[in-house]
Amino acid sequence: MANFVPTVCVGCGLLCDDVEVKVEGGKIVSTLHTCARGEWTLRRAHSNSRLTSPLIKKNGKLVKASFEDALSRATEILSEAERPLLWGWSSASVEAQRLGILLAQRLGGVIDSTSSICHGSSILAGREAGFRTATLGEVKNRADLIVYWGSDPSHSHPRHLSRYTIIPRGIYTQMGYEQKQLVIVDVRKSRTGKIANQILEVEPNKDYELISAMRMVLKGKNIRDKEVAGIPVKVINQVIQTWKTRQFGVIFVGLGLSMSRGKYRNIEVLYKLVQELNDFTRFVAIPMAGHYNMVGFNQVATWLTGHPLGIDASRGNIYSNPGETTGTEIIMRDEFDAMLVVASDPISTMPLPIARKIARKPLVVVDCLETPTTKIADVVLPAAMTGVEVEGTAYRIDSVPIRLKKFLEPCGDCKSDEEILSLLLSKIEKLGKK
Ligand code: SF4
Incomplete structure (x- = not known):
């Protein structure tokens, strides 16, 4: 008979740390102290729309691929771009966010989180x-x-x-x-x-x-x-x-x-x-920051670059001017030539003119669930759920860091967002792209 195990809910920026879950046969069967939204978030680990293997677009269709092939294709897309946009991040761990900022600097791209259209x-x-x-x-x-x-x-x-x-x-x-x-x-x-x-x-x-x-x-x-x-x-x-x-x-x-x-x-x-x-x-x-680690991106970006959002590394040095270097403005002005989306679904959440511009560019997505954005991507890298299948760190709405726990094994070929970003960064570093 399985017992309840303590964990942290990643349903919103409150990161409730008094939550307990009961797991039987590798599945969540019951939760304690979660609200309906928290329960729904945790149970998404077993959702039918979970991504379980990497996908690459071939002849206009997404087909299953090995992680190595998907990473190589993603590396190709991002390293060939002159000014890639790295977007999303509010539902990724602090560890992944840090690597994302290093990746943007390495690629000479722009990195921004959904906080630029939120808090x-x-x-x-x-x-x-x-x-x-x-x-x-x-x-x-x-x-x-x-x-x-x-x-x-x-x-x-x-x-x-x-x-x-x-x-x-x-x-x-x-x-x-x-x-x-x-x-x-x-x-x-x-x-x-x-x-x-x-x-x-x-x-x-x-x-x-x-x-x-x-x-x-x-x-x-x-x-x-x-x-x-x-x-x-x-x-x-x-x-x-x-x-x-x-x-x-x-x-x-x-x-x-x-x-x-x-x-x-x-x-x-x-x-x-x-x-x-x-x-x-x-x-x-x-x-009242919404996504579970929106505050985290602003914290990490500020430690590493001195700016909380809209960080442009395409000029060789770090530059930030919200309204100019923030994601939506860059997309609207068509000043990007490839996109890496991490833990976000801009195609269904952004206005149609922005979604259309994204759809015209080479697109790499790291996410745990199938979304309208993964459906139009050129490469999809399946992520394990942070706070459910892998550990990580996130910042609560009051900027208190909370360690997220793991209580399930990652499904399919999923890897942590941190591991995926680390592999991408090392591949791009090997190419010598600056
Ligand atoms: S969704 Fe938010 S409020 Fe509800 S249990 Fe999870 S962290 Fe707490």
Whole structure:
């Protein structure tokens, strides 16, 4: 009779480390403490769409190949390209991400992660405005004011509320839910809003105006209008007076802020508000990164190159200018001649004009599941699932590194993403391509 074994869930950026799985006959038969999304993610190890052997396109069709042949073809495609784009990475291990950046430098290509169309903007905002943050452990133990701004964790990070924010009792929040205040700022009534103490329903695209009004109130200035961004000024006054008196406030920053008008400037001004609130009490912000290791790519890229995303090594030295060297812009301007996609599915997630441009270029994909992107690839290298079939490291949304565990053997011919990248790098190094 198999026992439950402890592991870490890779279903989202929360990387829940209290999860347990029961394995019988090489299959997951039961899980403990996972949310539905986590269970679905772990059980994808047995999905019918798992890739189990390398594939190479021959006469317009993908056919099974040996790993050696598939790696040789991938090496050929990438080394012949003048400016390959290496894209994806948010669902790959830190070890693979590191090798990916070295590979981009070796190839003279551009490497970017999906964070550039997601929470990468929070990093850019932090660079402009400064960034006061905390770990989720601190939030659990100290925070008595929780604000979700433009995010709905009940969908994106289902155990966020029960593990770290509203529900748990921390060292300094022994009364749990009764002691804490939950505020939702969103353009609509979200599911999380059903249990909130206060909902600020901001007009779409007006977050910047609302945050600016809050900063004015905080500085003791009068606002002449009756309302700002759909929120009455007397409510804004009350909110700021309340926030100033809490022991520890945290704002969880969602994509609702970075994907509306103002883009990363919304987050920049929000970070300024957070800093100014620290004149009265302790206040922090944490971006709600979605993929399990999106934060990891930004960390690794910053250690190795000094830039968190959109890293261009095609000029001989490292250059980064988000908006110019980020993946989607490079694709839109057609400034790449081959693509390596790792753990991402741009064909089904990107707008059609971008997907069309990708489809016209030689394409190498490293992934564990069959996707619309693997279906049009020239070479597919099957990856073992990190955190299920192989170990690895990932960064939680609060930038805490977590070691991922293995509890199944890799299926078919799958290799870890780290091993695949290492083999590709050594083959390209042998070719002497700079
Ligand atoms: S909240 Fe995220 S990490 Fe935690 S169990 Fe659910 S999917 Fe997994």
